[in-house]
Amino acid sequence: MFSGIIERLGEVTAVEPVADGAMRLTLQTAFPDLAQGESLAVNGACMTIVASDETGDAEVFVSAESLARTNLKTLVAGHLVNLERAVTLATRLSGHLVQGHIDGEARLASVIQEDGARSVRFDLPASLAPYCVEKGSIALNGVSLTLNSIEPVDAGRFAVGITLIPHTWTHTNLQHARVGDPINVEVDVLAKYVERLCHASLNA
Structure with missing residues (x-):
């Protein structure tokens, strides 16, 4: 379990394809005490x-x-990735509950600088729309963020608007993303549980 508060950027130093379509990824994390x-x-x-x-x-x-x-399939040596170690029972939950289970890929649609912050728009698959609400939480490339706006689904996609404060911009790899780049999405797991419980009740 994670909180969506990125601890640091790590550098990809090697990407090695292995059997059955898998990959071995080597990272310089700067964490000296990682355990197997x-x-x-x-x-x-x-x-x-x-x-x-x-x-x-x-x-x-x-x-x-x-x-x-x-x-992760797009990574090559030299790329920077967002890193977060698992939370502990003593960790402050500054973001929201993030499982690290990716639900789909967004695409960066636009970035507009506004008063030091950045207004960013992402296109998401329509299947994730039920789990997105205004002022709700979402994790993009592992970053816990708040949804400012949600646009209607159109042609199998919908868009969300998010504000990135300067700290988030400079401390995550979202600063290096270009329009059209794929971004990992994890919607709020609580929304998924609510949907499952409500669906079971409505069909009982």
Whole structure:
């Protein structure tokens, strides 16, 4: 479990295809105390540390399923990724509950600078629209963000508007995204549970 508060940017140092369409990803995390088996969110996707050393170099195994569902498949050496270690029971929940299970890919649609902040628009798959509400939470590349606006679904897509404050812009890899780039999306898990419970009640 994560909170969507990015701890640092990590650099991809190696990408190695392995059997069955999977990938081994090597990262310079700058975390000197990662343990084998520990969970690490990479661009919001929960990965398991399979090897690490005291310099912060770490390896994760990315399954074919994860590659199909996330933007990790686009990574090459030199790319920067958002990193967050799993929360503990003593962690302040400054963002919202994030599982690290990616629901789909958004596309960056536009970025407009406004009074030091940035007004950003993302296009999302229509299937995720039921879980998005104005002033609700969403995780984009693992970053916990608040939805300012939601546009109607059109041609299988809909758009959301988000404000990125200067700290979020400079401390995450959203600053490097270009229009059209894929962005990992995780909607609020509480919304998914509410839908399931309501659906069961309405069909009882």
